[in-house]
Structures are given as C-alpha cells and as structure tokens.
Amino acid sequence: MAIDSDVLVAGGGLAGITAAVAAAREGADVRLVSYKASTLRQASGLIDALGYVPPTEPAKALREGPPTAGRGVDPDEWPDPDGPLADPFAAIDRLPADHPYRVLGADALRDGLALFDDLVGDAYGGSHTDRNALVPTFGGSVKPTARYPRAAAAGLASDDTPTLIVGFRSLTEYDARAFADRLTAAGVPFPVAGVEVEFAEAFRADAKITRTARALDADEPIDGTPAREALSKAVAPHLHDIVDGDGGVDRVARVGFPAFLGDDHAAEVRADLADRLGADVFEVPMGPPSLPGLRLEDRLYDALDREGVRFETGNPVVGVETAADGRVDSVTVSRKGREVPYAADAFVVATGGLVGKGIESDREGVREPAFDLHVPHPDDRYEWFVDDAFGEQPYARFGVRPNGRAQPLDAAGEVQYGNVFAAGSVVGGADVAREKSASGVSLATGVVAGVEAARTAAGAETTDAATEASQ
Amino acid sequence: MNEAADVIVVGGGSTGCGVVRDLARRGLDAVLVEKGNLTHGTTGRMHGLLHSGGRYAVSDRKSARECIEENRVLRDIASHCVEETGGMFVKRPEDDEEYFQEKLEGCRACDIPVEVIDGEEARRREPYLARDVEKAIVVPDAAVDPFRLCVANAADAHEHGARIETHAEVVDVLIEDGAVVGVAVEHRSGPGKRVHRKPGTREEIRADYVVNATGAWAGQLGDMAGVDVEVRPSKGVMTVMNTRQVDTAINRCRPKGDADIIVPHETACILGTTDEEVTDPEDYPEEEWEVDLMIETLSELVPVLKEARTLRSFWGVRPLYEPPGTGTDDPTDITRDYFLLDHDERDDLPGMTSIVGGKLTTYRMMAESITDHVCEKLDHEATCDTAEAPLPGSDDFSVLRDYMEEFGVRSPIGRRSVQRLGSRADDVLNGTDPNPVVCECEGVTRAEVQDGIDAAGSDLNAVRIRTRASMGNCQGGFCTHRIAAELAQQYPEPVVRDAEDELYQERWKGQRHALWGRQLSQTMLNHLLHATTMNRDGDPAGLDGDVAFDAFDAGPGTDAASGTGSPDGTAATDGGVDGDR
Incomplete structure (x- = not known):
C-alpha cells in the first residue's frame, strides 16, 4: 500500500514536532518519521532563545598552519560574549548575517515560542514576558533562558530569596558547596549555601537518577522511611546553613535539588517536599539522561497525538526519489531492512545535527545524509576547529543553510528542492551552545518549515486538481 | 629545606623516576625535580609497548638483548603496570621474505622466544587482521602503562626518603668554582603538591651531584650549565582508537617505516608512529598527514581501522642522541641506545652527568647504570636491588578478588x-x-x-x-x-x-x-x-562586567517581568527582589 501524505516530517525532536504541529494547523495531513530516541533526553528541558551573542573573532590570531604542541591557549585572550542578554529579540540584529534568526526574522522566533507555549500549557513558565530568566545550572552558573519548566520556576536567580543547594554524596555531577560558592562568584542577588547530604546512598552507589525519581514518585520506603520523608529529614538540619557577613543566620526559603524529584508525579513530589521543608522547592536541570528533557518529550508526543499527526519511530530515512522538475517525490524509509517509499507533497528535514546524526562527517567532509543537502564547510578538516575549546568553533555552526522560507540552499545559493524545508539542528549558521539558542532555533525554524511545507503541499494539491480537471 | 642533598635528578620521566628510586634505595638523599607532571615530557607520550626486543633484532642486537632482559624484569617487579598481550610481526605479500627470515634469526640470536604461525592461525588469534597477511612471528611483547610505572617508581623513592617535586622547573644550574653544586627551581605553586592559585616560589637546591635526565630537553639544561648536549628531538604521532581492534601488539615485519605498530592499551588501541626531527621539543607542528598516515597505512594490517572511531592523537618527542661525528641525516637511522655524558670528562665541568637516548623498556637498566656512575663519583658503596624489589602496587599480589x-x-x-x-x-x-x-x-x-x-x-x-x-x-x-x-x-x-x-x-x-x-x-x-x-563559557563569574539580575524575568507579577525596565537592564533597579511572594 502506498504511503502518502501532504507533509512528511523526518525527525522527532523539538524541531520536527514543532514543524509537524505547525503544518497540521495549516490543515495539512502530516506524517512524522523518526529514527532514534530524540536528543531531547540529552537536553536540559530549558527552552533557550538567545542568551549571548558570542564573539566570532579572537582578540588576536591564534596560529597559522597546523596546531602545534606546547603552545597553550589563554582563554583570557578571547573577548567576553555580549550578554547574558535580558532581551533576546533586541540582540538578533547583532548576530552574524547568515544566522537562522537573521535569515528567518525575529517573528519566526516569536511564532515558535507561541506555538510551544500553546503545546505545553502551564507546564512551563516565562511566556508572560519577552525577557529571559536566569536559571541556575548544575555547573554552578546561571544561564539565560526564555522558558523554564515549572519545576525550575522557584529557582530563578533574579530574586533575593535565601537559597540552599542540595547535593547527594552518591551523585557525582556536582558538589553542592562548590555550586553555592560559584553562584556567589557569579554575583547572584541571593544568599546561598550548599550542602551534601546522605539520601540516595540507600540505593546502590552508582544507581541511575531515574531510580531515585521512581522512588520519590511512589514514595517507596527507604530503610523503613518513605522516600519523601527521608529526603526532607536529610535536608531539614541544613535549613539554617546560611551565615551572613555579621555571623547572623538566615533561614532558607527555597531549596534546589538535582532534577530527579519524581517523573510521573513530579509536581506532587515537589509540593510534598515544599510542605515538609517549609520552603519552595526547585530542580536544577542536569545532563543526560535528563528527566526534564524526558518529561518534555512525553508532553510533546502527547501534543502530536492531539494534533492528529501520525508518527512512527525506529525507522531511518535513508534517501530520496526526485521527480524531473527537481522536487522530491518520496523519501526512502528503511523498515527492518526493507526500503519503503514514503510519498508526500512537501518534506521537512529535522533529522538533527552532529549529535543526532542528521549531519555526518568523515575525514574528507561533512554532509547531510538523508537528502544529500549542501552543508558548507572548509575543505581542510583542520579548519573545522580553533584551539580554544570554547572559542569560535566552525564545527559548531555546521549544517544546511536555509533561505527565508527555510528551504535549504545548494552551493550556488539556489533552492535545492522546491518542496523541502529544514528545521532544527540540521540547520547551521548558529553556535547554539555558546548563544544558548538551541531550542529557539528549533522552534523558529520548525514553525517556518512546517507552515511553508503545508502551504507548498496545498499549492501542489491545487495544481494537481487543476491538472485533473483539465483532462 | 636548603640543606644540601646528595643528588638532584632533573626530569620526571621514566629515566628520572627510575634513577631517583635507585638512588633512594641505595641510601642516598635524592631530590627529583620535574617542570610539569611526572611523565609530562616523553614518557607519557608513547605507545605503551613493552618491547620484547624483536623490533631491534635485525638492526641493533645489543638493544634487543637489553629489551628482552628488562621485559622479563618488569613483568616481575611492575606486574600491575604490564598487560601481557604478546606481540606479532606480521608479513604482508609485498613485505620482504628475506627480512622476515632475518628477523626470525635475529630474535633467536638474542634469546627472544619466537613462534612462527601462518596467516590463518594469525587471524584465528586476531580476527581483524587482513585476509592477505601471510604469516607472523609471535614474540613476548607486552603493553605497559607508562604513567602507572613512573608514579610507582616515584612513590617507592618517596617511601625511601626521596623528595619529589613536580611543577618545579629548573631555571638555572648553580656553578661554583667550576663545578655544578645544585639547581635553582621555580615552584609553580610553592613546594609540595600543586594547588591552583597558590603563588609560585623560587628555591635553590644544592647537592653533591646533578643528574640531567631531561631527555629531549637535555640540551636546554646543558645550556644552563654552559655545556653542549647534542640531543636530536624527533617527533612521532600516536593515534588513539576507541576500542581494542586487536588484543596483541601488532608490528609490521619490514625494516623501518612510519605507521607500523598497533598496541592494545586498556580500553583502547594506539597506532604509531612517525619519526621527524624537530628543533624545539615543545613547539612543533602536529600535522594532519601524520594522523591520516596512521589510519591509511595501518589499515593495510587491520582493515577495520579505516572506519573506526579515533578518540584523539598525541605527539611525543624522542630524545635521540648520536655521538658527535656520526653525521646521520635521517632520524630513523639514529641509534636507540643510551649514553652517559659525564660533563667532568667531556667538558671539565664536574658535578653533573647527562643521560640521553634510550627507551622506556630499558629505563630501569639505564637508571641502574647511571646510579652506579653517581655512586662511584660520590664514593658511596651500595648494591642495586631494583631488578628484584617489586614496585608499590606489584608486591605480594596474585589473586584478583571479587571486590x-x-x-x-x-x-x-x-x-x-x-x-x-x-x-x-x-x-x-x-x-x-x-x-x-x-x-x-x-x-x-x-x-x-x-x-x-x-x-x-x-x-x-x-x-x-x-x-x-x-x-x-x-x-x-x-x-x-x-x-x-x-x-x-x-x-x-x-x-x-x-x-x-x-x-x-x-x-x-x-x-x-x-x-x-x-x-x-x-x-x-x-x-x-x-x-x-552548564554555561561554563558565559558564566558571569568569568566576565568583566556585572550582570543586572533585576533586568531578567523573576517570575509572573514582578517588575522586571512586566517589561518596564530598559532592555539592557540599566533602569530595572528594583525588579524581582521579592518575586511574587
């Protein structure tokens, strides 16, 4: 049986889901195929839009020719980034001209955020303002973000509420004392202390954080004490740990935990702990596997269902069939080793970037494997990087380059296929890591690609109908 | 602190660590100074092969004999640093049969145990070997962890009273009345363990004798003492693979050449190497072609390497030395033998000897010979026991328990x-x-x-x-x-x-x-x-300017949230203080 739809979206991350919903809301019949678990589970669950405009030139040339042994890089030689930015929209003009925000326009970001707000409802905060919030990171810093999970809301840094950061001795991701000292070094306006407590030791020393989350969800007993009670008992003795400059003691009014306070019943776990501790409770987003990322993924897939998008996972797009007019007829999906054509009137490529393998490379070059879209990059792979790990890394901007309608361009700057649109990390031109713009780029490109794909498909149907009528 | 020691050893590589251990065990008061971490120079930048001697069995039988002898010693005294992988010299169709036979005879002449196996048997033992590998000579090569080895030597020296100072760079060689009497060092963060942000100090350390064990850096220390040490640093690349494509050290059986060895090491394999003379042991180009050469050439032996993931590449600098007047242009022709340069005999500068050349496998033997030399100079009688005494970590340990x-x-x-x-x-x-x-x-x-x-x-x-x-x-x-x-x-x-x-x-x-x-x-x-x-790159703690926290969203219902402040935050001085409480 032929598989056919108006719009086919390849890729099931934030960008693919956004594009699929945006296309469906334009009235298109949408199908989404994704290969692997999305990289959402590796992301913090924060929705960054634009937090910094990083410098694109070092203060002085670092080297000519190949890297050399022994010559260290002094990060102080790099100029500071522009930021943290309170207003992401006002800074878009200061980004490089080929940045997706510049190419698609600031309204694309607004539309993307609005769609996101609509999909997640009250699970996220931040939609009441254009401004970024500053949220503590598990690296002990704060970072600007446009939307934050409810679980992180009590932790916003623009607040003078005395704060306790809790770490667990069996959790190696951070040390809470260094975390608190780092926040103070970052100049946060609240007094803060850190404490390492015994709690998760009750589980095996190297149990995954998801194990702890499940225990809190179910409030299962640990050595006879229910998990939530055990956790609050471990923290309670430290609610007066903040000592001010005069030797006085402040009672903390909010407590930050690593982001594993429950999974299915996270809000209930937080409320219960807050009640027991007499303080607000917030989560600090962590690295992979990230519970806030997983919770967002669940929520977005529920949204896909509600919007009537058909989706299937586990099968990669391995190639395309093109028609004579330079449009894509169908993509080839590999299903258990069998190659099946999926036809559509328009396609969205949202297969991910270097991490999601939507962009691949070898020693010879960089490519987009599914549609063979053009990915500009230096011929010499020793020009893909600079010597400072956090410098202006060319590899970080690898990806396809779109026009204002999110259509990927070929080497000559021409639209490569009239009915193909790109969204998410497969799109290059941004250094989303240093800019803190990953989610915003996915949302902005996703919404434009989805809408444009739907309109293209609608145009194709009109043309087909006209052709049929004339016959 | 400034009392004179018996001996200062400069250089914390395998040679220096071996020498300070030997000196300390023979009862001498020894100090080791190293400008970086232990192994920081050359020792930590090698492929980790504990030679059987097979590699030198044709060109340099003296070195080959020393290798097999020390190979046996290290399996004994440093068992926790050595993995007994075994090794093979494999022959491809285009490799010279005559050389294969010479290698075999050479190994036998040097008492290196050998076994010849055909291609099929070689592939049975190492399934990823190329289909057209014809045969192989099996030798007792092994993998050695150079870091663990050096740290264990230094730890043993310390237990026997030696002082070990890392991050202590020699900035001057002290000479009085025409004799070396010590060195001046800059401690990067004071003497003792390195701690970031602890201020540096300078110290003059005096001793009756100084051993220059700085390898490729020996010329630089020589310059400080006003003597020429004609060391010829030669760089080589090592490429680290993400997994063990082979469990045996695989050598190409041909005379000499780049990219002819694969050494399994812990979770990885290390491909090596190149051999190019450089002028400065700390500043030389690390080039793309060298990495490509490792992968292309060694995939002739193990084809999966072509598609395999590499984790990183690193370069090391060999401390090659040739006696003056030899006139060798190609660094691959320079001997791998070691030399003691007694600066009293050579340069009329008593109180210092340099040790140059050599290789990790024979580090203990080199250390013994220079310690003998120093003892003779100091008129100190003591017997060397480093070939018998196990290193810390390798003593009295035979069973891996279930931990x-x-x-x-x-x-x-x-x-x-x-x-x-x-x-x-x-x-x-x-x-x-x-x-x-x-x-x-x-x-x-x-x-x-x-x-x-x-x-x-x-x-x-x-x-x-x-x-x-x-x-x-x-x-x-x-x-x-x-x-x-x-x-x-x-x-x-x-x-x-x-x-x-x-x-x-x-x-x-x-x-x-x-x-x-x-x-x-x-x-x-x-x-x-x-x-x-984590926002490690944009952390306000590391930026010059202050952050206007009150310009950011502090939650619904706050001033900053309502957007009344200016976009750059300068006017939002009272926002977000109390949040929505």
Whole structure:
C-alpha cells in the first residue's frame, strides 16, 4: 500500500514536532518519521532563545598552519560574549548575517515560542514576558533562558530569596558547596549555601537518577522511611546553613535539588517536599539522561497525538526519489531492512545535527545524509576547529543553510528542492551552545518549515486538481 | 629545606623516576625535580609497548638483548603496570621474505622466544587482521602503562626518603668554582603538591651531584650549565582508537617505516608512529598527514581501522642522541641506545652527568647504570636491588578478588580498579563510602580519584594519569566536572574552577586531531553539555562586567517581568527582589 501524505516530517525532536504541529494547523495531513530516541533526553528541558551573542573573532590570531604542541591557549585572550542578554529579540540584529534568526526574522522566533507555549500549557513558565530568566545550572552558573519548566520556576536567580543547594554524596555531577560558592562568584542577588547530604546512598552507589525519581514518585520506603520523608529529614538540619557577613543566620526559603524529584508525579513530589521543608522547592536541570528533557518529550508526543499527526519511530530515512522538475517525490524509509517509499507533497528535514546524526562527517567532509543537502564547510578538516575549546568553533555552526522560507540552499545559493524545508539542528549558521539558542532555533525554524511545507503541499494539491480537471 | 642533598635528578620521566628510586634505595638523599607532571615530557607520550626486543633484532642486537632482559624484569617487579598481550610481526605479500627470515634469526640470536604461525592461525588469534597477511612471528611483547610505572617508581623513592617535586622547573644550574653544586627551581605553586592559585616560589637546591635526565630537553639544561648536549628531538604521532581492534601488539615485519605498530592499551588501541626531527621539543607542528598516515597505512594490517572511531592523537618527542661525528641525516637511522655524558670528562665541568637516548623498556637498566656512575663519583658503596624489589602496587599480589561486595561497586568496575591499583587496592578502596563511579568510560570510582588528589593536589591532569579518569570515549565530556567536584572536599571554589578548566582544555587538545565522524558527534555533545547546559563559557563569574539580575524575568507579577525596565537592564533597579511572594 502506498504511503502518502501532504507533509512528511523526518525527525522527532523539538524541531520536527514543532514543524509537524505547525503544518497540521495549516490543515495539512502530516506524517512524522523518526529514527532514534530524540536528543531531547540529552537536553536540559530549558527552552533557550538567545542568551549571548558570542564573539566570532579572537582578540588576536591564534596560529597559522597546523596546531602545534606546547603552545597553550589563554582563554583570557578571547573577548567576553555580549550578554547574558535580558532581551533576546533586541540582540538578533547583532548576530552574524547568515544566522537562522537573521535569515528567518525575529517573528519566526516569536511564532515558535507561541506555538510551544500553546503545546505545553502551564507546564512551563516565562511566556508572560519577552525577557529571559536566569536559571541556575548544575555547573554552578546561571544561564539565560526564555522558558523554564515549572519545576525550575522557584529557582530563578533574579530574586533575593535565601537559597540552599542540595547535593547527594552518591551523585557525582556536582558538589553542592562548590555550586553555592560559584553562584556567589557569579554575583547572584541571593544568599546561598550548599550542602551534601546522605539520601540516595540507600540505593546502590552508582544507581541511575531515574531510580531515585521512581522512588520519590511512589514514595517507596527507604530503610523503613518513605522516600519523601527521608529526603526532607536529610535536608531539614541544613535549613539554617546560611551565615551572613555579621555571623547572623538566615533561614532558607527555597531549596534546589538535582532534577530527579519524581517523573510521573513530579509536581506532587515537589509540593510534598515544599510542605515538609517549609520552603519552595526547585530542580536544577542536569545532563543526560535528563528527566526534564524526558518529561518534555512525553508532553510533546502527547501534543502530536492531539494534533492528529501520525508518527512512527525506529525507522531511518535513508534517501530520496526526485521527480524531473527537481522536487522530491518520496523519501526512502528503511523498515527492518526493507526500503519503503514514503510519498508526500512537501518534506521537512529535522533529522538533527552532529549529535543526532542528521549531519555526518568523515575525514574528507561533512554532509547531510538523508537528502544529500549542501552543508558548507572548509575543505581542510583542520579548519573545522580553533584551539580554544570554547572559542569560535566552525564545527559548531555546521549544517544546511536555509533561505527565508527555510528551504535549504545548494552551493550556488539556489533552492535545492522546491518542496523541502529544514528545521532544527540540521540547520547551521548558529553556535547554539555558546548563544544558548538551541531550542529557539528549533522552534523558529520548525514553525517556518512546517507552515511553508503545508502551504507548498496545498499549492501542489491545487495544481494537481487543476491538472485533473483539465483532462 | 636548603640543606644540601646528595643528588638532584632533573626530569620526571621514566629515566628520572627510575634513577631517583635507585638512588633512594641505595641510601642516598635524592631530590627529583620535574617542570610539569611526572611523565609530562616523553614518557607519557608513547605507545605503551613493552618491547620484547624483536623490533631491534635485525638492526641493533645489543638493544634487543637489553629489551628482552628488562621485559622479563618488569613483568616481575611492575606486574600491575604490564598487560601481557604478546606481540606479532606480521608479513604482508609485498613485505620482504628475506627480512622476515632475518628477523626470525635475529630474535633467536638474542634469546627472544619466537613462534612462527601462518596467516590463518594469525587471524584465528586476531580476527581483524587482513585476509592477505601471510604469516607472523609471535614474540613476548607486552603493553605497559607508562604513567602507572613512573608514579610507582616515584612513590617507592618517596617511601625511601626521596623528595619529589613536580611543577618545579629548573631555571638555572648553580656553578661554583667550576663545578655544578645544585639547581635553582621555580615552584609553580610553592613546594609540595600543586594547588591552583597558590603563588609560585623560587628555591635553590644544592647537592653533591646533578643528574640531567631531561631527555629531549637535555640540551636546554646543558645550556644552563654552559655545556653542549647534542640531543636530536624527533617527533612521532600516536593515534588513539576507541576500542581494542586487536588484543596483541601488532608490528609490521619490514625494516623501518612510519605507521607500523598497533598496541592494545586498556580500553583502547594506539597506532604509531612517525619519526621527524624537530628543533624545539615543545613547539612543533602536529600535522594532519601524520594522523591520516596512521589510519591509511595501518589499515593495510587491520582493515577495520579505516572506519573506526579515533578518540584523539598525541605527539611525543624522542630524545635521540648520536655521538658527535656520526653525521646521520635521517632520524630513523639514529641509534636507540643510551649514553652517559659525564660533563667532568667531556667538558671539565664536574658535578653533573647527562643521560640521553634510550627507551622506556630499558629505563630501569639505564637508571641502574647511571646510579652506579653517581655512586662511584660520590664514593658511596651500595648494591642495586631494583631488578628484584617489586614496585608499590606489584608486591605480594596474585589473586584478583571479587571486590563487588567489599567495596560496594559493580563487579566489572571493581575488577578494573583492582587491575589499576594492584596491591594498593585495599588501601585505596577501603573507607570511601559511598563510592560512586566518577568516570564511566574507564570505570574510575571516587576512591581512586580521591587517592589521586591526595597524591597530586588540585592538578587534575596528574589525577588523570594516575587513574585514567577522562581518558575514554567521551574524553572528559561527561566527567571533567565530576572529577573537579571531587576537589571540593579539600579545595575552595576558585581552585576547583581553574582545575576544571585546565583539564577540559587539555582533553580538547587531543580531540582536535580526531574531529570527524562519531568523535565529532561526541565533541558537539560535550560542547552542548558544557556550554549550553552548564554555561561554563558565559558564566558571569568569568566576565568583566556585572550582570543586572533585576533586568531578567523573576517570575509572573514582578517588575522586571512586566517589561518596564530598559532592555539592557540599566533602569530595572528594583525588579524581582521579592518575586511574587
């Protein structure tokens, strides 16, 4: 049986889901195929839009020719980034001209955020303002973000509420004392202390954080004490740990935990702990596997269902069939080793970037494997990087380059296929890591690609109908 | 502190560590000074082959005999540093049959045990060997961990009264009345363990004798003493693969050439190498063609290498030396033998000897010979016992116990910890509870990291070489911050931060040479984790300007949230203070 739809979206991350919903809301019949678990589970669950405009030139040339042994890089030689930015929209003009925000326009970001707000409802905060919030990171810093999970809301840094950061001795991701000292070094306006407590030791020393989350969800007993009670008992003795400059003691009014306070019943776990501790409770987003990322993924897939998008996972797009007019007829999906054509009137490529393998490379070059879209990059792979790990890394901007309608361009700057649109990390031109713009780029490109794909498909149907009528 | 020692050893590579151990065990008061970490120069930048001697059996039988002799000694005294992988010299159709026979005869003449196997048998033992490998000579090569070996030598020296100073760079050789009487060093962070942000100090250390064991840097120390040491540094690349494509050290059986060896090492394989003379042992180009050559040429022996993931590449500098007047142009022709240069005899400068040339496999023998020489100079009579006395970690240890229950860690991790620690396992692993895994790629637990910190201070590269933490697939992406967090038990925040940044940049350096395919994917993930999720690059603590916190969203219902402040935050002076409370 032929598989056919108006719009086919390849890729099931934030960008693919956004594009699929945006296309469906334009009235298109949408199908989404994704290969692997999305990289959402590796992301913090924060929705960054634009937090910094990083410098694109070092203060002085670092080297000519190949890297050399022994010559260290002094990060102080790099100029500071522009930021943290309170207003992401006002800074878009200061980004490089080929940045997706510049190419698609600031309204694309607004539309993307609005769609996101609509999909997640009250699970996220931040939609009441254009401004970024500053949220503590598990690296002990704060970072600007446009939307934050409810679980992180009590932790916003623009607040003078005395704060306790809790770490667990069996959790190696951070040390809470260094975390608190780092926040103070970052100049946060609240007094803060850190404490390492015994709690998760009750589980095996190297149990995954998801194990702890499940225990809190179910409030299962640990050595006879229910998990939530055990956790609050471990923290309670430290609610007066903040000592001010005069030797006085402040009672903390909010407590930050690593982001594993429950999974299915996270809000209930937080409320219960807050009640027991007499303080607000917030989560600090962590690295992979990230519970806030997983919770967002669940929520977005529920949204896909509600919007009537058909989706299937586990099968990669391995190639395309093109028609004579330079449009894509169908993509080839590999299903258990069998190659099946999926036809559509328009396609969205949202297969991910270097991490999601939507962009691949070898020693010879960089490519987009599914549609063979053009990915500009230096011929010499020793020009893909600079010597400072956090410098202006060319590899970080690898990806396809779109026009204002999110259509990927070929080497000559021409639209490569009239009915193909790109969204998410497969799109290059941004250094989303240093800019803190990953989610915003996915949302902005996703919404434009989805809408444009739907309109293209609608145009194709009109043309087909006209052709049929004339016959 | 300024009382004269008997001997100062300059250089903390295998030679220097071996010499200071031998001196200390013979009852001399010895000080070792090293400008970086132990192994920082050449020793930590080699492929980790413990030679059987087979490699030199045709061209240099003296070296070959020394190798097999020391190979046997190290299996005995340094068992926790050696993995008995065995080795093969494999012959491809285009490789010279006559040379194969010469190699075989050479090995036999040097008492290196050999076995000849056909291609089929070679592939049975190493399934990834190329289909057209015709036959192989099996030799007792092994893999050695040069870091563990040096640290164990230094630890033993310390137990016998020696003083070990790392991050102590010699800035002058003290000469009085025409004789060397000591050295002046700059301690990067005072004497003792390195701690970031602790101010540096200068110290003059006096001694009756100075040993220049700085290898490729010997010329530089010679210059400070006003003598010429004609060392010819020669660089070579090593490329680290993400897995063990082979479990045996694979050598190409042909006369000499680049890219002719693959050494399995812990979780990885190391491909080597090139041989190019350089002028400065610390500043030379690390070139793309060298990495490509490793992969292209060695995939003739093991074809899967062409598609395999490389983690990083690193370069080392051989301390080659040739006696004046030999006139060799090609560094591959220079002997691998070692030489003692007695500057009294050579240059009329008593009080100092340089040791140059040589190789890791024979480090102990070199150390013995220079210690003999120093004892003679100092008129000190004592017997060398370094060939019999086991190194710390290798004594009295024969059974790998099941450490799962005992130390509360999963069995494979406990096993790997014990393999690394050898007989020190009980001391190190006992008493850390809980003992979570810090580095997942290499299975390194908190106890080992804390043990490394106890020995090395806040220098996480020194912790790395002791534990292997951050040396696996993620190259520190998932664990640099975790290792640094372990410092927080002893050190304040700024020290933790500096140490973390230093390790992260060090791990990045080698990955630059592996930036394609899956490692580029890993690199991007690391970049996202550290820049996006942690915001290490944009941390306000590291920026010059202050952040106007009140210009940011403080939650619904706050002033800043209502957008009344100016976009740059300068007017939003009262926003967000109380939130919505």
